[in-house]
Amino acid sequence: MSEASGVSEMTVSRVLRNKGDVSEATRERVREAAKALGYVPNKIAGALASSRVNLVAVVIPSFKNLVFPEVLSGISEALEDSELQPVVGLTDYLPEKEEKVLFEMLSWRPSGVIVAGLEHSEASRAMLARADCPVVEIMDTDGEPIDNCVGISHRRAGRIMGESIVEAGYRRVGFIGTKMPLDYRARKRFEGFTRALAKAGLEIADSEFYSGGSALAKGRELTQAMLSRTPDLDFIYYSNDMIGAGGLIHLLDQGIDVPGQVGLAGFNGVDLIDGLPQRLATMDACRRQIGERAARLVLARQEDPSAEAVKEELTPTLSTGETLLRT
Amino acid sequence: MSEASGVSEMTVSRVLRNKGDVSEATRERVREAAKALGYVPNKIAGALASSRVNLVAVVIPSFKNLVFPEVLSGISEALEDSELQPVVGLTDYLPEKEEKVLFEMLSWRPSGVIVAGLEHSEASRAMLARADCPVVEIMDTDGEPIDNCVGISHRRAGRIMGESIVEAGYRRVGFIGTKMPLDYRARKRFEGFTRALAKAGLEIADSEFYSGGSALAKGRELTQAMLSRTPDLDFIYYSNDMIGAGGLIHLLDQGIDVPGQVGLAGFNGVDLIDGLPQRLATMDACRRQIGERAARLVLARQEDPSAEAVKEELTPTLSTGETLLRT
DNA sequence: CTGAAAGCGCTAACAG
DNA sequence: CTGTTAGCGCTTTCAG
Numbered sequence: 001m002s003e004a005s006g007v008s009e010m011t012v013s014r015v016l017r018n019k020g021d022v023s024e025a026t027r028e029r030v031r032e033a034a035k036a037l038g039y040v041p042n043k044i045a046g047a048l049a050s051s052r053v054n055l056v057a058v059v060i061p062s063f064k065n066l067v068f069p070e071v072l073s074g075i076s077e078a079l080e081d082s083e084l085q086p087v088v089g090l091t092d093y094l095p096e097k098e099e100k101v102l103f104e105m106l107s108w109r110p111s112g113v114i115v116a117g118l119e120h121s122e123a124s125r126a127m128l129a130r131a132d133c134p135v136v137e138i139m140d141t142d143g144e145p146i147d148n149c150v151g152i153s154h155r156r157a158g159r160i161m162g163e164s165i166v167e168a169g170y171r172r173v174g175f176i177g178t179k180m181p182l183d184y185r186a187r188k189r190f191e192g193f194t195r196a197l198a199k200a201g202l203e204i205a206d207s208e209f210y211s212g213g214s215a216l217a218k219g220r221e222l223t224q225a226m227l228s229r230t231p232d233l234d235f236i237y238y239s240n241d242m243i244g245a246g247g248l249i250h251l252l253d254q255g256i257d258v259p260g261q262v263g264l265a266g267f268n269g270v271d272l273i274d275g276l277p278q279r280l281a282t283m284d285a286c287r288r289q290i291g292e293r294a295a296r297l298v299l300a301r302q303e304d305p306s307a308e309a310v311k312e313e314l315t316p317t318l319s320t321g322e323t324l325l326r327t
Numbered sequence: 328m329s330e331a332s333g334v335s336e337m338t339v340s341r342v343l344r345n346k347g348d349v350s351e352a353t354r355e356r357v358r359e360a361a362k363a364l365g366y367v368p369n370k371i372a373g374a375l376a377s378s379r380v381n382l383v384a385v386v387i388p389s390f391k392n393l394v395f396p397e398v399l400s401g402i403s404e405a406l407e408d409s410e411l412q413p414v415v416g417l418t419d420y421l422p423e424k425e426e427k428v429l430f431e432m433l434s435w436r437p438s439g440v441i442v443a444g445l446e447h448s449e450a451s452r453a454m455l456a457r458a459d460c461p462v463v464e465i466m467d468t469d470g471e472p473i474d475n476c477v478g479i480s481h482r483r484a485g486r487i488m489g490e491s492i493v494e495a496g497y498r499r500v501g502f503i504g505t506k507m508p509l510d511y512r513a514r515k516r517f518e519g520f521t522r523a524l525a526k527a528g529l530e531i532a533d534s535e536f537y538s539g540g541s542a543l544a545k546g547r548e549l550t551q552a553m554l555s556r557t558p559d560l561d562f563i564y565y566s567n568d569m570i571g572a573g574g575l576i577h578l579l580d581q582g583i584d585v586p587g588q589v590g591l592a593g594f595n596g597v598d599l600i601d602g603l604p605q606r607l608a609t610m611d612a613c614r615r616q617i618g619e620r621a622a623r624l625v626l627a628r629q630e631d632p633s634a635e636a637v638k639e640e641l642t643p644t645l646s647t648g649e650t651l652l653r654t
Numbered sequence: 655c656t657g658a659a660a661g662c663g664c665t666a667a668c669a670g
Numbered sequence: 671c672t673g674t675t676a677g678c679g680c681t682t683t684c685a686g
Contacts, residue, residue: 336665
């Protein structure tokens with residue numbers, strides 16, 4: 001590359017990074033040579049020399065849950081006109097895998113780490129605390145962050161939903177959700193939810209926890225099973241919109257009046273549910289916004305390394321849709 | 328690190344990589360020191376020194392299309408017990424962005440590149456051709472691959488669906504799909520489809536192309552619009568299962584007999600549709616399998632750098648579900 | 655505006 | 671089994 005353009009390696013480097021003053025003439029010569037050779041600079045060497053890596057590690061459980069693609073797209077958008085680029089690692093909700101992925105990613109010395117959740121293994125927390133880059137824990141604010149934190153309080157989200165259901169006059173409430181050990185945030189919502197009911201002197205009348213399979217199909221199946229087991233239910237709360245949609249489809253299929261006879265609510269506000277015969281009551285998890293804010297926090301710390309850690313709790317909005325009676 | 332354990336840097340390196348013989352005693356000492364210090368080796372330096380990077384670049388259009396998360400999970404699974412790790416880059420179906428992402432990723436000298444589609448800009452093709460690592464173009468086999476290729480023939484997939492519809496006796500066929508310029512594969516399916524109809528002396532009776540919005544809602548909307556515009560349609564082919572599901576919901580809502588009065592078919596076989604009141608006719612795109620095979624091709628080339636380029640066309644299976652009359 | 659020297663943190667290759 | 675010596679391909683820093 002240096003020979004092909006007849007200038008020093010250093011000058012080539014300057015041209016390709018638009019750094020430092022270089023005459024327009026040599027500039028042109030270098031660019032031509034680069035194009036002719038199909039030259040792709042070696043970022044590994046560059047990163048080693050400059051100790052700057054324009055990568056942001058994003059560590060999330062899975063892509064199956066529609067939530068995360070949206071968070072990611074928020075992140076991508078916010079980083080769009082910066083130098084930084086997101087790199088994703090998947091944990092499958094497994095702490096050991098999270099540990100492995102974090103180790104792997106940190107060994108590339110990224111400019112920032114965005115990681116889902118506040119619950120990590122001891123080792124993971126240690127790595128994150130030691131990493132000399134900004135760390136942002138996202139999705140959840142119910143706990144002690146290592147550095148920055150952006151999310152919603154899932155406990156509060158569950159509580160608000162519980163309160164709305166009670167206020168709307170429902171009394172025999174069932175719950176259908178994913179198996180909890182896998183998903184702390186779903187569990188926190190469940191806790192907030194039961195607590196809200198308890199305050200009104202109610203208990204969960206029936207509940208069901210599933211794992212695996214098509215969420216929509218599971219929703220139908222489990223709803224059917226639950227209603228035949230506990231026929232006097234007047235409301236079902238689902239841990240996400242997909243199973244909720246399945247439940248809705250089942251009830252409509254059976255000619256059951258929603259929300260008069262049985263009310264329904266999900267969680268997330270995925271735009272999928274826009275197309276259903278009735279709009280499911282749900283609560284927005286602020287996914288996109290969380291991604292954006294998290295990315296901005298990384299950028300902020302880059303500009304000012306002394307910037308303080310921020311904990312930002314967003315407010316999820318409840319939409320009653322057409323499956324939860326209004327009060 | 329070297330000081331803390333009292334051995335040479337080299338020995339540390341050997342222990343941490345399980346390379347070369349080291350006595351169990353020093354091994355232990357090094358590991359302890361590493362843990363105590365929270366030492367995370369610098370892969371940048373390692374990669375530069377060894378010119379080995381255990382990363383596989385995966386370049387796909389988007390995560391919104393459910394297809395890609397599944398492909399990715401196939402890739403992850405196949406790489407699970409190798410050294411390699413997938414790193415994803417997004418193009419948003421934009422050639423310029425693909426170019427940028429490829430450049431960026433290639434500059435990290437990955438061990439392999441897996442990229443969606445066979446259509447790339449001149450510059451992208453040149454980069455890929457020059458990259459000194461295995462390249463696998465996935466999803467599509469209708470075209471000339473640069474190196475390896477795994478996918479299905481979308482033209483053929485469209486043709487088979489067209490033939491099945493004709494054989495089932497449908498004559499007034501509509502099409503609803505995404506705007507084509509964005510998606511070559513959808514276009515190829517459309518081409519194959521119209522060709523199959525043409526062979527039977529038929530033409531598309533009506534068609535509609537959308538972009539953006541909730542696929543399910545769009546499906547309902549556009550299906551309604553199309554049927555009121557062209558009431559004698561007896562079949563609608565959708566470019567994906569999500570809009571197809573929206574159409575199905577609309578028709579059932581209207582009390583229209585499916586598949587007697589109007590037949591429906593989608594494309595992809597996403598397991599979402601398992602939960603619908605009727606199983607939508609669809610065609611499996613072999614997403615997971617494509618991911619797996621692609622990853623294996625990268626691994627194969629790693630083991631034997633002289634391995635020849637492979638072009639692998641998988642066979643999508645048609646499932647008539649319950650929305651396409653059987654013959 | 656351009657170049658030369660030094661070194662980023664590791665590993666290959668060779669010696670003991 | 672362990673240590674030493676050279677770089678990997680860039681960028682930083684300092685001289686022109």
